[in-house]
Amino acid sequence: MRLVPIYQEPNTSKKHPQDEIWPYLLRGMVIDRPNQVWCADITYIPMRRGFLNLVAIMGWYSRKVLAWRLSNTLEADFFVDALEEALAKHRKPEIFYTDQGSQFTSADWIEVLSDAKIKISMDGKGRWIDNRMIERLWRTLKYECVYLHAFETGTEAKAGIRKWLAYYSAERPHSTHGILTPDEVHASKTEPMRMAA
Numbered sequence: 001m002r003l004v005p006i007y008q009e010p011n012t013s014k015k016h017p018q019d020e021i022w023p024y025l026l027r028g029m030v031i032d033r034p035n036q037v038w039c040a041d042i043t044y045i046p047m048r049r050g051f052l053n054l055v056a057i058m059g060w061y062s063r064k065v066l067a068w069r070l071s072n073t074l075e076a077d078f079f080v081d082a083l084e085e086a087l088a089k090h091r092k093p094e095i096f097y098t099d100q101g102s103q104f105t106s107a108d109w110i111e112v113l114s115d116a117k118i119k120i121s122m123d124g125k126g127r128w129i130d131n132r133m134i135e136r137l138w139r140t141l142k143y144e145c146v147y148l149h150a151f152e153t154g155t156e157a158k159a160g161i162r163k164w165l166a167y168y169s170a171e172r173p174h175s176t177h178g179i180l181t182p183d184e185v186h187a188s189k190t191e192p193m194r195m196a197a
Contacts, residue, residue: 020105025095025121026130034062034186037121038086038093040079041134042101043142045070045157048150052157055079056165057086058134060097063174064182065137065165066090070158076106083112097121099131140168 031037037060044051055078056068067086071078096118098104104122113120123130145164151157169182177185 020110021100022105022120022122024123024130025119026097031061034059034064035091035093036061037095037097038066039097039131039134040083040104041099041131041138042074042079042103043138045142045146045151045161047154047157048152052154053078054161055082055103056134056137057082058137059090059093059182059186060133062182062186063133063137063176064169064186068161068165070154070161072154074103076103076108079103079106080108080112083109087112087116092116092118095119095121097123097131099123137168141165 026037029037038057039060040055040057042053042055045054052070052072053074054068054070057066058064059066066089067082069078069082096113098121100122103109110120141161141164145160146157149156149160151160171181173179173181174185180188
C-alpha cells in the first residue's frame, strides 16, 4: 500500500496574470564559470504540522547556495531579501534564471535585478527541467535532511537547514565537479589567479 499526504502540496509556480514574462536566454549557452548564471527557486518544507517555504539562490555552474530564506508565506519580500543578500556577498551574475512564479515576476524582484543591470531569463511554464540544478538541490535536501528530521518549529527547521546547506556547499563534493565542493568550484574561478614571480 502506498501512503500519500492528505493535504495538497502548494503550487509555488503560479505567475500573476499581469506580470511580464521574460525570454529564455540560456538556449544553446555554454555555462562554464561562476557568476555567469544564477538561478532561484522555491520549495515547500514539510513539518510535523504544516509546511514552510524555502527559497534559494544558487550559482548555476558551481552549484553553490549563495543565499536562502525560510518563510511561512509566499510574499515577495522574503525572496527579495535572499536576492539582496546574494548580491551583497558575491559578484553579480550576468544572467538570473527563474521560473514564472509570481514572486519572480513581481515588481520588487524585477526592480532589484534591473537596477543591478542583470539580464533576466525565465523558463516556459511547467519546464522544471530547465532549473534542474536547484531541483536536484531540493531533492537532496529533503532526503538527506528534512525527511530525516520531523521539524516541530520554524526555528528547528531553520537551524537544521542552515547546517545542511553549509555542509552541502563546503563539504559535499558535487558529481559534476569530481571531488570539488560547490565552495571550491565557486572560489576557483572567481579568485584572481596568482602568478609566480
